[in-house]
Amino acid sequence: MIGTMAEAAPYVGYVYPNETDIPWSVLIVIYPYITGLVAGAFIVSSLYHVFGMAQYKPVARFALLTAVSFMFFVPTPLLLHLGNPQRAFNAVLTPHWTSAMAAFSYVAGFYICLLLLEIWFAFRADIVAKSKTTQGPLGTLYRALTLGSDDISPRALAIDHKFAFALAMIGIPAAGGLHGYVGFLFGSVKAREWWSSDLMPIIFLLSAIVSGIGLLVVLYVAYSKVRKVPVDADCMKGLARTMWAFLLVVLVIEGLELLEMFYKRLEGIDMVQRLIEGPIWYSMLIQWGGSLAVLAILTVLIVFKIRGKALETWMTVSGVGMMVAVLAMRWNVVIGGQELSKTMKGLLTYYPEILGHEGLLAVALVFTCPFIVLWLITRFLSPWEPEARKEGTS
Amino acid sequence: MSQQDKKVESKESKLVRRNFLKMLGIGTACAGALVGTGSLVAKAQGTESATAVPPPKIPDYDWNKHKWAFGVDATRCIGCLRCVEACKAENGVTQDAHHFRTWVERYVYLEGEERAHVDSQSDAQNIAASGSEKEFRFDNRYKDAKVEKAFFVPKLCNHCTHPACVQVCPTGATYQTKDGVVLIDHSYCIGCQYCVQACPYGVREFNHVMGVTDKCTWCYHRITKGLQPACVEVCPVEARVFGDRNDPQSPISAFLRNNRVSVLKPETGNAPNVFYVGIDKEVS
Known part of the structure; x- marks a missing residue:
């Protein structure tokens, strides 16, 4: 092996010689995964901010902070993966517009700005209040963040609300675009049998929403435990229903896609079958087994109107389950697609390295960062108490 | 990277600089005209910027006058792999069994079997037979088998008319x-490898030392000087044919005229410019 190349992937059958050097590593698995969590968290916040569903109010602002914390780290795995990360801005300064990837910085940049703006409007009253009561450098920071406006009269707050509403409205298609775009990135690669599907953007988007809701449930329960406050039962019920609905749709679409693929039996289907039974069997099992198990749990929770401690526990299980299942789905797409040789006569097996800049440790570090940032942000801008005080004002 | 490659590239980067200067010139010209000064500059720069297409990158070479294409006569290939080694040497390709700008596939039908056995020089058994990842040979694994049909297929970048790799960069x-x-x-590649994914033929490979993608250039540094690509040059049986389609007398024009040719994976819409004679349904 030469240079920094990881071990060449072992293979069976016939694969093109260059294919043994797998182009996209586990870092590119985590990239659509994190993006998806952002999209999902944002959609939950929009259910309250745009659709006025009051049961989501307890998590609406927290969801915004979650979305932005994860959004900050969306570019990280991509940068780590680049052969020449110092040239990353070439794609920004001279974008080659026939490439879906050229749009990344613009789509992501736009979305971060939108999130930050929406957060500012949603938290302005709190920032103003803190700027008046906090001393020292933190106080200066709060005062700077008021951007010189400390008007929190009902009229000003109503204007804030309008802006937040408008931004959330724009945010829905933007979140859809952001993640639909990731799906397009894969779905448009005609050279890869396992990716090249018109349904890819839809599947990516829907599974993103499900995983984002899962993340939010887990974080909400964890924060409530730490804060020693009860979890809002109505909010949990609402999240259960939303997760159930999106999960059901994505499972139906994914199932139909597989069914069509195997029914049509186009050339190379034997190898697709061997891919599912071979290199990705365990991650397919996690994806499908996990999803169906969560669907069953959610169905029971909804049908039997489970409340209280049981609801909380099983929703947490469902949240974790969905996060794991969708991570497995990302693996199946990104890695599975590359394990199926372009010759359609062979299969490769990708083994991630542990250390190294494209290894599992790097992925673990990248994935830990958003949680740390979220914790810091929620220390700085608490999404909880003021909402409780303003109960029913919107 | 070879010296010649570097030269071509340095010329290219000079061209980029020249274009930049040209644009700068236009900008200066406009500004000059606005303030009513520098009319001479405007004249001088304005004249040069009238050329729509960038000038040829290589002295005495006009890229508007050529249309390169490649032919492979698989019925001639003997699988000697001189082409693979010549390519690696000529172009400084990573010296291992996982990075190639060109390679050769072996298709073997055994008696009573419907599907071909396929391997290439990078197959582990073939590497074991050659004893090195720098020299290549096909092993003799079918020595005692009842072979019904067998042939070799050289592969390389198809330099497609609608290249998916260029589209996604x-x-x-x-x-x-x-x-x-x-x-x-x-010098501009960021190393994202989207193009590696997009190529249906698997011809793009990643140079881990430079952090950039690499591929067959049809030995652009040679063909623009009137030479043949290295792989064509060394082929002892003329299985590889190269030339200018704009020239009816060129080997490739004759090859295309005299043969019924096919291309690989036409369904991708990439419209390859490597034309094959004597390949089988199993070849993709």
């Missing part, structure tokens, strides 16, 4: 020349 570092060759500007 986020920076434009990989591009198509006017004479029909797909190249990569190694």
Whole structure:
């Protein structure tokens, strides 16, 4: 092996010689995964901010902070993966517009700005209040963040609300675009049998929403435990229903896609079958087994109107389950697609390295960062108490 | 990277600089005209910027006058792999069994079997037979088998008319020349490998030392000087044919005229410019 190349992937059958050097590593698995969590968290916040569903109010602002914390780290795995990360801005300064990837910085940049703006409007009253009561450098920071406006009269707050509403409205298609775009990135690669599907953007988007809701449930329960406050039962019920609905749709679409693929039996289907039974069997099992198990749990929770401690526990299980299942789905797409040789006569097996800049440790570090940032942000801008005080004002 | 490659690239980067200066010139000209000074500059720069197409990159070479294409006569190939070694040496390709700008596939039908056994020089058994990842040979594994049909198929970049790799490059570092060759500007490639994914033929490979994608250039540094690509040059049986389609007397024009040719994976819509004679349904 030469240079920094990881071990060449072992293979069976016939694969093109260059294919043994797998182009996209586990870092590119985590990239659509994190993006998806952002999209999902944002959609939950929009259910309250745009659709006025009051049961989501307890998590609406927290969801915004979650979305932005994860959004900050969306570019990280991509940068780590680049052969020449110092040239990353070439794609920004001279974008080659026939490439879906050229749009990344613009789509992501736009979305971060939108999130930050929406957060500012949603938290302005709190920032103003803190700027008046906090001393020292933190106080200066709060005062700077008021951007010189400390008007929190009902009229000003109503204007804030309008802006937040408008931004959330724009945010829905933007979140859809952001993640639909990731799906397009894969779905448009005609050279890869396992990716090249018109349904890819839809599947990516829907599974993103499900995983984002899962993340939010887990974080909400964890924060409530730490804060020693009860979890809002109505909010949990609402999240259960939303997760159930999106999960059901994505499972139906994914199932139909597989069914069509195997029914049509186009050339190379034997190898697709061997891919599912071979290199990705365990991650397919996690994806499908996990999803169906969560669907069953959610169905029971909804049908039997489970409340209280049981609801909380099983929703947490469902949240974790969905996060794991969708991570497995990302693996199946990104890695599975590359394990199926372009010759359609062979299969490769990708083994991630542990250390190294494209290894599992790097992925673990990248994935830990958003949680740390979220914790810091929620220390700085608490999404909880003021909402409780303003109960029913919107 | 070979010296010649570097030269071609340094010329290319000079061209980029020249274009930049040209644009700067236009800007200066406009500004000059606005303030009513520098009319001489405006005249001088204005004249040069009238050229729509960038001038040829190589002295005495006009890329508007050529249309390169490649032919492979698989019935002639003997699987000697001189082409693979010549390519690696000529172009400084990573010296291992996982990075190739060109390779050769062996298809063997055994008696009573419907599907071919396929391998290439990078197959582990073949590497074991050659004893090195720098020299290549096919092993003799079918010595005692009842072979019904067998043939070799050389593979290389198809320099497609509609290259999917160029389409997906986020920076434009990989591009198509006017004479029909797909190249990569190694000084501009960010190393995202989207192009590696997009190529249906698996011909793009990643140079881990430079952090950029690499590929067959049809030896652009040679063909623009009137030479043949290295793989064509060394082929002892003329299984590889190269030339200018604009020249009816060129080997490739004769090859296309005299043979019924096919291309690989036409369904991708990439419209390859490597034309094959004597390949089988199993070849993809």
